[in-house]
Amino acid sequence: MKFSHPLVPGILVQRYKRFLADVTLADGSSITASCPNTGSMLGLTAPGSRVWLSESDSPARKYRHTWEMIEADLGQGPHLVGINSGRPNALVTEAILDGRIPELAGYVNLKREVKYGINSRIDVLLSGGREDRNCYVEVKNVHLMRSAGEAEFPDSKTERGAKHLRELSSMVDEGHRAVMVFLVQRSDAEKFSLAADIDPAYAAAFQTAAASGVEMLCYRCHLSPTEIRVDKRLEIADLT
Template identity: 90%
Template sequence: MKFAHPLIPGILVQRYKRFLADVTLADGVTITASCPNTGSMLGLTTPGSRVWLSESDSPTRKYRHTWEMIEADLGQGPHLVGINSGRPNGLVTEAIQQGLIPELAGYGSLRREVKYGVNSRIDVLLSGGKGPHNCYVEVKNVHLMRNAGEAEFPDSKTDRGAKHLRELASMVEEGHRAVMVFLVQRSDAEQFSVAADIDPAYAAAFQTAAASGVEMLCYRCRLSPSEITVEKRLEIQI
């Protein structure tokens, strides 16, 4: 996925009210940007960090800038981390269409945000494959890393995430295929695990869903201020 325009660098002043961040730009002006992330962003909100913003020219937007990435260093050099949790659905869709996720290849139809389950929408619905059944694909953004090389999810308690796993399991019970895709928006990850200490209920739901036949996939992205690309499957530590 290429950005319409290269991202704008700045220095993080603070993140506050969950959805806002103050950033000082290269010209010394401090602006308020939207922060499209509902999680804690553990380890990714340190004042003084380098960040990158996208900019919209829409006259109806209250905040023109959106926080997209931050530079983080766990002792192995700085790496870009994508914090915009609205990006992964589009990135996974693009990767499927480009054949970059072979486990999800072979379907003739791809639809996004389709209603299913109990008052939910599946991120990606694949159909028209070799069999008569659909493939339900849920996507989660991953940016947490507490130990070098190990990406984790979630970074805060997520009842909604556990609900999604249960609904995927119900699709398997109905005879469909269900896949949970964890998309790691940082290139320094070499493996993935569930952060059971942060949310034991989600970890339990993960184990139950996997035992019920929900497939678990994790892919890592390559990031730059001009583009994000899905590049590599990671091992999931269970």
């Protein structure tokens, strides 16, 4: 996914009210940007960090800038981390259509945001071509890293995430295929695990869903100020 314009660099002043961030731009001006992330963003909100913002010319927007990435360093040099949790669905969709997720290749139809389960919407619904049954694909954004090279999810308690795992299991029970894709928006990740200490209930729901037949995939992204691209499958440490 290429950005329509290269991202604008700045220095983070603070993140506050969950969805807002104050940033100082290169020319010294201060702006408020939207922060499209509902999680804690653990380890990714330090004042003084270098960040990258996208811009919108829409007159309907209250805030022209959107926080997209932050530079983080866990002792192995700085790496870009994508914090915009609205990007992964489009990134995974693009990767499926481009054939970069072979586990999800071969389907004829792809639809996004389709109602299913109990008052939920599946991120991607695949059907036709590969097999008779539908394939329900849920996507989660991953950016937490507490130990160098190991991406983790979630970064805060997520009952909604556990609900999605239960609903994927129900699709398997109905004879469909169900896949959870953890998309790591950081190129310094070499493996993936669950942050069970942060949300034990989600970790338990993960194991239950995996045992019921829900397939678990993790892919990593390459990031730059001009593009984010799904590029590599990662091992999931918690699959038993």
